[in-house]
Amino acid sequence: MPGKIHPILRIKHQSPRDSKRVPTKIKLLTGTYIIQPLRYKIYKEGTEDHCIACDCKEETLEHLLIECEAWNYLRDPILQTIKNLLTANGDVREEDLTCEMTIQVLMNITKIQQLYRVTSDLMSQIEFQSRRLLFLIHNAQYQLVMKDQAKKKDA
Numbered sequence: 001m002p003g004k005i006h007p008i009l010r011i012k013h014q015s016p017r018d019s020k021r022v023p024t025k026i027k028l029l030t031g032t033y034i035i036q037p038l039r040y041k042i043y044k045e046g047t048e049d050h051c052i053a054c055d056c057k058e059e060t061l062e063h064l065l066i067e068c069e070a071w072n073y074l075r076d077p078i079l080q081t082i083k084n085l086l087t088a089n090g091d092v093r094e095e096d097l098t099c100e101m102t103i104q105v106l107m108n109i110t111k112i113q114q115l116y117r118v119t120s121d122l123m124s125q126i127e128f129q130s131r132r133l134l135f136l137i138h139n140a141q142y143q144l145v146m147k148d149q150a151k152k153k154d155a
């Protein structure tokens with residue numbers, strides 16, 4: 001959609017700190033976020049497709065966002081907050097929140113807004129949490145990549 005603003009970016013920012021989290025979200029939305037298989041291809045870093053955090057699974061966006069156990073400590077409390085916000089609204093039931101739906105909420109909540117009658121106020125609260133979570137995971141992952149690079153330099 002050239003010239004059009006992605007609906008997710010029309011959700012207002014809540015603070016300067018929140019604004020800083022937007023670029024990570026945009027990369028994820030536009031498919032330009034670098035996950036391990038691509039990192040390996042470009043920089044020859046890490047193992048071909050293994051997640052650098054848990055080293056046991058192929059790193060995909062899905063793995064990074066909701067599966068990787070290394071990030072449970074960051075993810076669980078925020079996902080719980082999102083769940084509480086969504087289910088308090090009435091139209092979303094706990095069992096609606098499958099993995100797919102959770103990813104949809106994290107990536108682009110505007111797609112489910114109408115179906116689940118999520119108010120714009122609620123949507124901006126959830127988007128705030130979602131940006132926060134994506135940014136925290138991104139940062140934690142980035143630290144690991146840096147550590148990995150430093151190790152290689154020493155070797």
Ligand SMILES: [Zn+2]
Binds near residue numbers: 051055056063067068
């Ligand atoms: Zn992992």
